[in-house]
Amino acid sequence: MTGTSEMNPILSKASWFASDDIQPYVFVRPENSIAYPGTRHVTDWFKNKKPIYKNPLDLKELPFAEAIYQLEWKAFGDKDMAIPRWAFYDCAAMPGFIAGFAGRTSKLPKKILDTLGYSTDQEWCPLSLFIIIPTMHKGEWVAYDLCAINSLLPREEQFYGMGFLSKAFALWYANVEQCSGMTQWGSPSLRLHSNYGHLEMIGSYAPLHTHAMTMTYRCQVDVNGWEKFFNKEEDIAFLEKYRLTSYVVDPQSESSMIAMQNRIQNNEGPFYLSASEIYKTKLTDPQRIYQIKRENT
């Protein structure tokens, strides 16, 4: 690796992050570029990182985009959710914000280049992907794709925290105030999504989706909790603000999702999930549901 940059010690578990041979990339058409990147959320995590800018509509960038497809298709292929090319173009490249981390191709293991069908002619090779699009609701963005090369590598060859930091970088860079998203019950990604701000469950069952057993969430992005992804500390602010209910959603029980969805639709919420609990319990275990504390509880 060519060099390393000083970084916040909390990121030491993600040792790759200090290397100058891995940088964030921003794959956004110029009209959609962010006016004042990284000014809303205060963190020093990305201060030494130099984003690589690429225009997804520029033909010269096709090899980079093809490698993103390979990564996405291989990460999601077994989940029946590989992104169609038209969806990436119409729903990501045209309206939205695509970002992730890229590695200096000459320094990456050949195995990664082979997996992505990538040529050493290109200076940078994508290693992760995150897509967000703004909604008509001011300040709210929808996240609908997160994947990392880690899902294609054995544990000892992984870049710890790459998925988590890809989303963190994009939320920081694009000044995202509120982030919504969708994830399948039982997915490991819930352990990432629950750390960017307290996670409100706005839907527990989505028969409109390819996978009905999908949870829809939103959060007010709050950098103050991001360290907990790495240090696994209890979120005291969460426990002070929310109380445990007797409700659970069982990732293996469609009827428990439908029952919860009915409570949401009856305006009995808002309902929340605890990042610490999601981390401590098995992904297939029932998830306990929280609500905002009332004055006298």
Ligand SMILES: CC(C)(COP(=O)(O)OP(=O)(O)OC[C@H]1O[C@@H](n2cnc3c(N)ncnc32)[C@H](O)[C@@H]1OP(=O)(O)O)[C@@H](O)C(=O)NCCC(=O)NCCS
């Ligand atoms: C889900 C995904 C984005 C996570 O990215 P990643 O780079 O592998 O994960 P990170 O290194 O950032 O985070 C590691 C943490 O995630 C959780 N995690 C990741 N994979 C896991 C697995 N298979 N089982 C349980 N937890 C897992 C753990 O909490 C782990 O932290 P820990 O080791 O300290 O407990 C990645 O695995 C992926 O691309 N999966 C396929 C596509 C997908 O399902 N995307 C999510 C769509 S919502």
